[in-house]
Amino acid sequence: MDIAKYRTLFLEEATEHLAEIGQALLTLEKDPRASAEIDTVFRLMHSMKGMGASLGYDAVSALAHRLEDRLGAWRKGGRIDDAEGVAVLFRGLESLERMVAIVRETGEPPPPDAALLAALDDPESPKKVRRLS
Amino acid sequence: MTVRVLVADDARFMRQLIRDIIEPEGFEVVGEAADGRAAVEEFSRLQPDIVTMDIVMPKRSGIDAVKEILALDPTAKVAMVSALGQESLVTEALQAGASDYIVKPFKPDAVIETLRKLAEKAP
Numbered sequence: 001m002d003i004a005k006y007r008t009l010f011l012e013e014a015t016e017h018l019a020e021i022g023q024a025l026l027t028l029e030k031d032p033r034a035s036a037e038i039d040t041v042f043r044l045m046h047s048m049k050g051m052g053a054s055l056g057y058d059a060v061s062a063l064a065h066r067l068e069d070r071l072g073a074w075r076k077g078g079r080i081d082d083a084e085g086v087a088v089l090f091r092g093l094e095s096l097e098r099m100v101a102i103v104r105e106t107g108e109p110p111p112p113d114a115a116l117l118a119a120l121d122d123p124e125s126p127k128k129v130r131r132l133s
Numbered sequence: 134m135t136v137r138v139l140v141a142d143d144a145r146f147m148r149q150l151i152r153d154i155i156e157p158e159g160f161e162v163v164g165e166a167a168d169g170r171a172a173v174e175e176f177s178r179l180q181p182d183i184v185t186m187d188i189v190m191p192k193r194s195g196i197d198a199v200k201e202i203l204a205l206d207p208t209a210k211v212a213m214v215s216a217l218g219q220e221s222l223v224t225e226a227l228q229a230g231a232s233d234y235i236v237k238p239f240k241p242d243a244v245i246e247t248l249r250k251l252a253e254k255a256p
Binding site for chain 2: 001002006009010012013039040042043046047049050051053054065069
């Protein structure tokens, strides 16, 4: 695998994905039932997970995976069902943006956002994620 | 004879990765599709020997695209591309008529073996 070539592809595509996720979150902030936007964020998190895993960027794939799982549950319910759900997604987006910036600047795998992962694994996660922001 | 492959995935990264894995092994990527609807259209137009089909795609999911492709050609050979945690979707795709599946992140040998097996399989 030509790592440099795939790193470039990752940086291009991840940057596009994160911008698209940001746009969708702005809509979801106003309308937590916006199903097209929930689908979009779910799909793009899935894609971030796959790219991260392919390049050994475990921090990216682990965080995108957790957020994808959360979105999968919201998708089934037809809405982001807690008041702070969008805040969780914004916090995840911010963390993924930081990880992509680290890859861009150093060419190295970024470190995990352990605090966010731990908060996402907790049933009380929205409140805990909120406190991290 | 060269085996002609259509690669359907919404991520350019993944389409390129599959291409780079299979082309040195003698497969020819005859087309790419970035969503489920385009996958069906490109299948009709190109008549590939094998399709690799991502599950999570915009406009039409990979599973719906498989169903449409098989309605057009019941002998079509489609390998689903799945991630860990998508076992139930893979099962649904296989029940809908997909021939096999490959798992992300890709292990090149496993991808090639799966496509070779499909290429040799009678229609």
